[in-house]
Amino acid sequence: MIFLKLIVTNLLRHRIRSLISIAGIAFSVAAMLTIVTVLQGAVEMFSGILSSDSQIIVFERNVSDLFFSSVPSEAVQTISSWPIVQHADPVLFGIVSSSDHPIITCFGITDADARLRKASWIGGTREDFGKDPNGVVLGQRAAEFMSATVGKTVEIGHAAFHVVGVIKTANGFEDGGVFMPLSSAQAFFHKEGSSSVITIKLRSKEDIPELKASVRRSYPSLVALEDEEFTRSYSQFKILKATAWAVGGCGLLLGGLGVANTMIMSVFTRIREIAILRVNGFSPGQIATMIFGESALVSVFGAVVGLLIGTAFLFALKLIPALHGYVDTSVQPSVVVIVILLALMTGVTGALYPAVYATRIRAVEALRFE
Amino acid sequence: MTTSNRSPTPPIVLLATDVWKSYDDGAIAVLRGVNFTGFQGETVALCGPSGCGKSTLLHLLGGLDSPDIGRIAVNSRELKPFGNPLHLLRHEVGFVFQLHNLIPDLTLEENCLIPTVAAGLDRKAARDRLRELTDRTGLSHRLGSKIQKLSGGERQRTALCRALMNKPRILLADEPTGSLDESTSAMVFDLLLEIVANEGVTLVMATHDRTLAARCGRLIEMRDGSIHEPF
Ligand SMILES: Nc1ncnc2c1ncn2[C@@H]1O[C@H](COP(=O)(O)OP(=O)(O)OP(=O)(O)O)[C@@H](O)[C@H]1O
Ligand SMILES: [Mg+2]
Numbered sequence: 001m002i003f004l005k006l007i008v009t010n011l012l013r014h015r016i017r018s019l020i021s022i023a024g025i026a027f028s029v030a031a032m033l034t035i036v037t038v039l040q041g042a043v044e045m046f047s048g049i050l051s052s053d054s055q056i057i058v059f060e061r062n063v064s065d066l067f068f069s070s071v072p073s074e075a076v077q078t079i080s081s082w083p084i085v086q087h088a089d090p091v092l093f094g095i096v097s098s099s100d101h102p103i104i105t106c107f108g109i110t111d112a113d114a115r116l117r118k119a120s121w122i123g124g125t126r127e128d129f130g131k132d133p134n135g136v137v138l139g140q141r142a143a144e145f146m147s148a149t150v151g152k153t154v155e156i157g158h159a160a161f162h163v164v165g166v167i168k169t170a171n172g173f174e175d176g177g178v179f180m181p182l183s184s185a186q187a188f189f190h191k192e193g194s195s196s197v198i199t200i201k202l203r204s205k206e207d208i209p210e211l212k213a214s215v216r217r218s219y220p221s222l223v224a225l226e227d228e229e230f231t232r233s234y235s236q237f238k239i240l241k242a243t244a245w246a247v248g249g250c251g252l253l254l255g256g257l258g259v260a261n262t263m264i265m266s267v268f269t270r271i272r273e274i275a276i277l278r279v280n281g282f283s284p285g286q287i288a289t290m291i292f293g294e295s296a297l298v299s300v301f302g303a304v305v306g307l308l309i310g311t312a313f314l315f316a317l318k319l320i321p322a323l324h325g326y327v328d329t330s331v332q333p334s335v336v337v338i339v340i341l342l343a344l345m346t347g348v349t350g351a352l353y354p355a356v357y358a359t360r361i362r363a364v365e366a367l368r369f370e
Numbered sequence: 371m372t373t374s375n376r377s378p379t380p381p382i383v384l385l386a387t388d389v390w391k392s393y394d395d396g397a398i399a400v401l402r403g404v405n406f407t408g409f410q411g412e413t414v415a416l417c418g419p420s421g422c423g424k425s426t427l428l429h430l431l432g433g434l435d436s437p438d439i440g441r442i443a444v445n446s447r448e449l450k451p452f453g454n455p456l457h458l459l460r461h462e463v464g465f466v467f468q469l470h471n472l473i474p475d476l477t478l479e480e481n482c483l484i485p486t487v488a489a490g491l492d493r494k495a496a497r498d499r500l501r502e503l504t505d506r507t508g509l510s511h512r513l514g515s516k517i518q519k520l521s522g523g524e525r526q527r528t529a530l531c532r533a534l535m536n537k538p539r540i541l542l543a544d545e546p547t548g549s550l551d552e553s554t555s556a557m558v559f560d561l562l563l564e565i566v567a568n569e570g571v572t573l574v575m576a577t578h579d580r581t582l583a584a585r586c587g588r589l590i591e592m593r594d595g596s597i598h599e600p601f
Contacts, residue, residue, distance in 0.1 A: 002480055002487045009475045276471045279434065280532065281460035281488035364435045367467065 003286075007294045010266060017262055018298065024258030025302025026309060029343055032248025033310030036335055038317070039244040041328025043237045048171050049107075051227040053114030054089070054199035055208065058215055061223040064235055067093050070194045075219055079198060082214065084207040089113045090195035092185045096157040096178065101145055104156065105177040108185020108195065115174060116167070123150035124165025133184045135164035139175040159188065172327075200224075248339075252346050255302065260350035263295050267354040274358050275366030284359035291355040292348055299347025303340045307331075382446070383540055383572050384408030384431055389440035391426055400426050401437070402595030410539070413566060413573040415583035418592030424576035427592070428542045431574065432465055433458040445539065460489040464533030466562075468545040470525040472517045478504075478528050479513040485535045496535070503531040506568075507561055523554040530562055534569070541566060543575040547582065555579070 011018040050057050058079070060069040071090065080088045092108030109115060111130035122140060129137055136156075138148055143166045148154045153162045156178060169175050186192045202211060208226060215224040231237060267274070274287055282290075314329045384406065391401040400423040408414060408431075416424050429435045430442055433455030442449045444462055449455070464485075472481045479500065486496035504510040507527040517525060526546060533541060546562060547555035559582050566573045575586065583589050591598045 002476075002483050005476065005480055006473075009473075013475060272471075273473055276473060277484065277488070279432075279459060279465050279471075280485045281456065281536070282484075283456055283488070286488060362435075364429050367471070 003290065003293065006290055007297060010270065010294060011297065014266070017265065021255075021258045021262040021298050022302040022305060025252075025255040025299050025343055025347070026306035028248070028251030028253075028255035029303050029306025029339055030310035030313060031251045032245075032342075033307060033331065033335065033339055034313050034317075035247050036241075036244045036339075037310075037314055037329070037331050038327055039240050040332065040335070041330075042172075043231065043240060044328065045172050047227065047231040047234075047237075049115075049173055050091075050197065050199055050230065052171075052199075053118060054201045054227070055205065056200040056202070056211060056224050056226055057230050058088075058198040058200060058219075058222050058224045059196065061221055066196050066234075066236075067095065069196045070191065071196065071198055071222060073193050073195065075222065076195065076198055078218065079200065079215070082211070084202050084204070084211060086201045086203045087112065087114075088198050088200045090182060090198050092182060092189065092191060092195040093197075094185060094189040096188075098146055098154070098156055104142060105173050106156070106185060106188075107174070107177055107179045108182045108189070109179055110182050113179075114199075114201075115169070115179065119167035119169045119174075122166040122168050124163075126165075128164040129179070130181045132162070132164065133181055133187075134161050135181070136161040137165040137167055137179040138163055139177045139179075140166055140168045141172075141176040142178055145176075157188070249342070252342055255343070256346035256350045258350075259295050259298055259347050260353065262298065263291060263351045263354035264357075266294060267291060267358045271361055271366045272369055274361050275363040278361070278363040279367070287358050287361075288355040291358050292351050295347040295351035295354075296344060299343045300340070302347075303343035306343070307336060307339065380410040380412070382407055383410045383444065384574065385441075385443040385446075386427070386431065387441045387443075389427075389430060389437045389442065391423070391430060391435075391437050400595060401430075404440070404592075404595070404597050406431075406590070406597055408540070408572055408574055410572055411570045412588055413563065413586040414575065415586035415589045416574060416576045416592060417578070417580070417583050417589060420578070422592045423595060424592055425544050428465075428544050428574065428576055431540075432463045432542045460485065461536055462538050463540045463542055464536075464538040466526075466529050466533045466541065466543040466546040468548040470517075470522075470529045470549075472525060472528055472532070474517050477514050477516055478509060478520065478524075481517060481528060482532045482535055485532060489536050491536065499535055499537070500531070503534055503565075506565055507531055521554075522550050523558055526550060526558050527561060530558075530565070534565065534571070537569070538571070540572045540574070543573060545577055546575060548578070555582070559585070 059066060059071060063069045076088060076090045079085060089110060089112065094106040094108065096104050096106050098104060116126050116129055116137065124137065128135065143149065146154050148163045150163050150166060153160050180188065182195065200211065202208065212224045215222055225233065277287060311331060314327065317327045318329050386404050386406040389401050389404040392399040404427060418424055430437055433449050436451040444458060482500050483496055501510065504513060507530060509524060509527055509531065512520065512524060520528065547558050550558060563585065577583050589600065591600065
């Protein structure tokens with residue numbers, strides 16, 4: 001009780017200083033939470049595209065980015081014909097821009113594709129897709145920002161397409177994307193006879209190892225990965241996640257420096273008080289506990305405030321129309337735990353030097369200060 | 371140490387043997403061969419001109435510092451040079467200084483409980499002890515007051531309570547009433563003597579006040595780095 005009182009009293013004595021260090025931790029925690037959540041959401045969305053109604057993704061071995069992957073059409077046909085395969089859908093990814101939107105993801109797919117089957121159709125029907133090589137289906141968001149409806153013509157890149165359908169999907173990339181017949185996409189992106197990936201659903205999950213082995217044998221230049229395997233290993237995802245944590249970590253480092261500064265001040269301005277505690281029987285360990293307790297309290301308080309700010313910020317981002325569907329506000333519990341632990345660690349690290357300094361204060365000398 | 375029932379002298383609780391202490395690498399030689407024996411339950415006034423080394427000696431006796439040469443023993447146990455005085459400070463000696471050295475923003479009660487928290491004393495026992503001491507010093511109605519709200523005399527009495535919380539057998543007081551006006555000083559000193567006598571505590575008090583010194587059982591003079599005892 002007295003312990004806590006000593007800690008809290010000292011924080012309350014220097015309210016502004018305490019608030020500044022709490023704010024420092026809070027803002028870095030908020031930044032970290034936001035960045036990590038947004039990027040993780042993006043990663044999940046992107047892997048969601050690949051895994052819709054499929055278990056396996058096949059793409060070119062050793063490509064850094066799926067946009068550069070090239071899988072021959074012949075492989076699609078062969079793999080489709082394997083008895084263990086229920087369906088194998090080629091998907092060609094491309095990036096296009098429209099007059100007012102710099103990046104629109106373009107999906108070249110067949111009319112059998114799961115995305116079309118599973119989406120809810122706002123305009124047009126699935127039967128309309130693929131009949132006309134120039135007919136595209138738009139995600140709802142894409143339709144909104146291109147102000148397009150079924151029957152209208154839209155300009156994408158340097159070509160004009162007409163809209164045969166509008167679909168609503170939960171996935172941000174798909175919802176803001178354009179779906180073209182595979183052959184049109186191949187022509188449009190100059191990738192005749194190939195797709196970026198094949199997404200595969202097997203008749204039985206038990207056949208996954210067999211499929212992987214068959215692909216390895218028949219197509220040494222391709223690689224087949226299970227969905228989570230892909231999400232784990234895809235280098236772009238790794239880079240994104242690492243970036244997120246690194247940026248967040250830098251923020252936390254700054255917050256930690258703030259705590260360190262506060263704690264140094266806290267010890268230096270309290271040398272006499274610490275000496276008094278020593279004379280009254282406090283051990284160096286008890287002094288250190290008090291200092292660490294103070295910084296831990298600041299950090300945890302900062303982390304909680306930061307989590308609240310970060311969550312509020314994510315909700316605010318979600319409300320921005322242009323980001324609609326791209327921002328996932330569901331903060332993962334694991335992220336929350338990691339962020340709090342990191343904040344706590346930062347606080348403790350920041351208090352390391354001040355705590356050591358405090359335990360070395362010699363009562364005789366300190367008590368001679370008036 | 372064993373004492374026979376009929377021993378006329380009480381046990382020795384403080385012993386300084388040929389203690390030397392200097393500062394600034396010997397440039398300031400303060401104590402030059404101090405010998406001192408403190409018996410259980412006696413009250414000793416330590417007098418001498420300013421800067422003669424009274425505080426220095428008290429610090430050495432309480433384990434806050436170590437002598438360059440010589441030995442200090444408290445309760446028959448010799449202090450290790452630069453050893454850990456934790457047990458000493460928690461259970462064997464209490465300090466009172468000229469400045470009250472209480473922690474501002476904490477209450478009188480909280481300040482007094484600090485030594486018991488440090489020593490891990492049971493809360494109930496700590497509170498009982500606090501009540502006992504504050505009753506005796508007339509502070510029981512001010513338990514919840516912050517230090518800033520107390521008068522000088524009340525602060526000094528609080529410091530006295532705090533020093534005695536863990537029932538040390540020795541009280542080292544460094545001009546305990548030095549910052550108080552004459553009448554308050556006399557009142558606080560009365561209390562101090564009363565409690566010390568009541569608890570059988572050994573008191574060693576540095577003071578400039580000859581009137582106070584005269585009321586102690588024994589008076590020792592410090593001069594030129596050593597102790598002279600007028601008999
Ligand atoms: N840490 C230190 N460094 C250098 N000199 C010191 C130190 N501590 C004490 N001294 C010196 O040692 C001498 C004795 O100091 P001390 O405080 O023991 O005297 P004192 O008898 O208590 O004096 P006063 O009656 O004024 O309190 C003084 O000259 C003081 O300046
Ligand atoms: Mg002195």
